[in-house]
Amino acid sequence: MSIDSVRFALFAALVLALPSIAMAESPAAPPGTRPDALSEPPPRDTAALCPLPSRPEEKLVHKNVPEAHVAVPDYAGLPATPVAPELTGSIRRVELPAGRKLVALTFDLCETPNEVAGYDGEILDTLRAEHVAATFFAGGHWALTHADRFGEMAADGSFEIGNHTWTHANLRLADPEKLRREILAPIAAFSTVAGQSMCRRPDATADAPMPRPRLFRFPFGACNPTSMQAVNAAGMLAIQWDVSTDDASPLMSADAIVKSTLPEVRPGSIILAHANGRGYHTGSALPRLIRELRARGYAFVTVSELLAAGRPVITASCYNERPGDTDKYDTWGLHKAAAQPKSQPPSTAAPAKLPAATPAQSGRIN
Numbered sequence: 001m002s003i004d005s006v007r008f009a010l011f012a013a014l015v016l017a018l019p020s021i022a023m024a025e026s027p028a029a030p031p032g033t034r035p036d037a038l039s040e041p042p043p044r045d046t047a048a049l050c051p052l053p054s055r056p057e058e059k060l061v062h063k064n065v066p067e068a069h070v071a072v073p074d075y076a077g078l079p080a081t082p083v084a085p086e087l088t089g090s091i092r093r094v095e096l097p098a099g100r101k102l103v104a105l106t107f108d109l110c111e112t113p114n115e116v117a118g119y120d121g122e123i124l125d126t127l128r129a130e131h132v133a134a135t136f137f138a139g140g141h142w143a144l145t146h147a148d149r150f151g152e153m154a155a156d157g158s159f160e161i162g163n164h165t166w167t168h169a170n171l172r173l174a175d176p177e178k179l180r181r182e183i184l185a186p187i188a189a190f191s192t193v194a195g196q197s198m199c200r201r202p203d204a205t206a207d208a209p210m211p212r213p214r215l216f217r218f219p220f221g222a223c224n225p226t227s228m229q230a231v232n233a234a235g236m237l238a239i240q241w242d243v244s245t246d247d248a249s250p251l252m253s254a255d256a257i258v259k260s261t262l263p264e265v266r267p268g269s270i271i272l273a274h275a276n277g278r279g280y281h282t283g284s285a286l287p288r289l290i291r292e293l294r295a296r297g298y299a300f301v302t303v304s305e306l307l308a309a310g311r312p313v314i315t316a317s318c319y320n321e322r323p324g325d326t327d328k329y330d331t332w333g334l335h336k337a338a339a340q341p342k343s344q345p346p347s348t349a350a351p352a353k354l355p356a357a358t359p360a361q362s363g364r365i366n
């Protein structure tokens, strides 16, 4: 019996049991007793049920659907311990001791308010099959609209979950209230979803179903001093990247991703990609990237593991390849129609590269 069949059978059994449960709760039941039907169920074999097989259709992005309307979780009163002063700023890579060849694969799970973005199961399947550790930067909104998948990921000891804001706002443009919501609401969302998941970490408790996110990634890779201070004050390290796969561009084939990424990787690199359906050929490029990097002597670790292995390379500002190159996203709406292919929405994690138009827009954009 397949895992899907097992799950369906459990669901069917529950549905069939409901009428008898309702009947058993009739006044005929003696006060203070519980009918057998309501007794504690046997422990579930979560190892067999988590994760469920991926399905290609999960990668699709759905705009303006009812499922996109999710409530903002209550984030008031969340405790926070600011990060140490020496770790404030934009972390781009990690300087490692000589001879160590570690690299961190990171995948953004971005989602804007009126959409249900995708889940690229091909990526997760490959990572698990190859026993590759990775870090996912999830939007809080994405976590709520992909509760089952988020629960699986949060329970997987090979994966680290970072915060990618509530609804992928450009935090350079956010007012104080929005800034707080975008930074803090995902923390509440993650905890809620992980706590409700059938997939549980071995170290999970009722109060802490998953570790509180220690990492944060700015949407569009865009920050300013105010938003950086807010992220660091909330206890999260701002993690950027030094290598982009450029996978948010539909123009990048799997072959192009592999060929352009490999030469950029060095020990301590943090590699940017997407797993929300807007990494267009990431899934087909990933097996080759893993194989080629391993052949070059690299091992894969989470971002926190990478940080623990060396000294982070930190810059005061956020940028893609050079300071100031993400400033254009402050006026994204003014030029996106002219500059962006119609098939490529501007809400990707890190907006994909545009055709070079002006000197200010030249260079790779992620």
Ligand SMILES: [Zn+2]
Pocket: 108, 109, 110, 111, 164, 168, 219, 220, 348, 349, 350
């Ligand atoms: Zn994003």
